[in-house]
Amino acid sequence: METVKKQPLLSGILILFLTAMIFANIGGSMYDGLLPLYLKELDADITDIGLFFTLAMIVPLFLQILGGWVSDSLGRLRAIAIGSVFGVLGYIPLLLADTWQWLLLATAVGAVARSLVGPSFDAFIAEHSTEQNRGRVYGISQAIFMIVAVVGPPLGGWLTGAYGFKLMLFVAGVFYFIAMIMRLSMAREATKGETGEKKKLSFSDLKTNLGAMIGLIFSGGLITWMLITDGLRDISFQFSGNLFPVYMQEVGGLSYQQIGWVTSMFGVFMMLSTFPGGWLSDKVGERFCIALGMVLLSASLFILVLIPEGAQWLYFVGWGVAGVGAGISGPAYQSLISKAVPQKLRGLAFGLFSTSLGVVSLPAPWIGGQLWQRFGPSAPFTITAVVIMLSVIPIWLKFKLPKTEETSETALPEENIPVVTG
Secondary structure, three states: OOOOOOOOOOOHHHHHHHHHHHHHHHHHHHHHOOHHHHHHHOOOOHHHHHHHHHHHOHHHHHHHHHHHHHHHHHOHHHHHHHHHHHHHHHHHHHHHOOOHHHHHHHHHHHHHHHHHHHHHHHHHHHOOOOOOOHHHHHHHHHHHHOHHHHHHHHHHHHHHHHHOHHHHHHHHHHHHHHHHHHHHHHHHHHHHOOOOOOOOOOHHHHHHHHHHHHHHHOOOOHHHHHHHHHHHHHHHHHHHHHHHHHHHHHOOOOOHHHHHHHHHHHHHHHHHHHHHHHHHHHHHOHHHHHHHHHHHHHHHHHHHHOOOOOOOHHHHHHHHHHHHHHHHHHHHHHHHHHHHOOHHHHHHHHHHHOOOOOOOOOOHHHHHHHHHHHHOOOHHHHHHHHHHHHOHHHHHHHOOOOOOOOOOOOOOOHHHOOOOOO
8 A cells, every 4th residue: 555655834846936936026026115106206196106006907907817717727837937928028118118107018018927927826835735734835835925025125125225216127127037037947847747638728618617717706605705805805905005105205204215124024024924824724714814814904004094203113013013914814815715616716716816906996096096185195095994894794704615525635636746857
């Protein structure tokens, strides 16, 4: 009788996979939090910034589901490799832009990368874990991944303050280029290890998988309520999320370097809380962790908008509380999605959830800019905090897995474990 060896929490391929993700996302996190300020430098005002992020949502809106389907069809590593090529190309208009309108081209190309990488990232981790340890695997993976949020923002803030946006973006592009090389190599090795007929894109499969996913969406069950709740939270996040760097600069009086350090506090506390959050998710269930995370995220926003003048240290506290909230809820949320849908639909499902984009939230950034102009800088953030707190009610009442016999995933299908040599 063949003896099954106990697998470590993180396999070798998963560690290499996360290393490439870190390089790619250090580059992204270097400029992501400063992008509204880059728009300001290119002569965009508050309403222009809101309009920019509204328009930037259009391309991902059409690509997120297709990216998940490509991941389900071609495999996680191949989809990520293709996305990485587009990710590198997206840095070209970022570097060459002389008006803020040109940055829309960069976000459109970058959206292709995110639509392919995002769903594949979550699905790949799910397929290298079991239902019994999935929360912990997501937790430790996110803890390692959050190195990007600790290193990227301070590095980006320092480079921008000392040398300007263009050099900072060039360095960020170098990080992403290294990640692309690693991912292409991993995809090539995974392809060599495949046996049998190679996977191909098929529109008949897309039609079948979309039909199954639509059935889950309109079933009135867990996926339905997760989408409703996610949509409401997404609208509220889009009101304010992209305006926070401007808020910290204009209202809080923070410099580029200070904004980078404050933002990294989010990454530090998320890194420290993701593994305990994943462990708690495995022990007491995903619903409790998601609800607790939302309470903390809402509290952090109230802290950030109520900071008195001269108490800049409270920005570190607010972002730290937000990091704990995201760290506790993130692994539980991903674990719940992976358990609620069949394995063959995971790419589509994560494509639906991971980018937090939808038709209803499309005008939200523009509306957030209008709220700032008409009712004051704190208005969009206060609305976001209230909606997040109210989302705890449907989370607690409806985020329950159906009581059906769980399928053991201890023995992972061989075709989902790429072989990497050398």
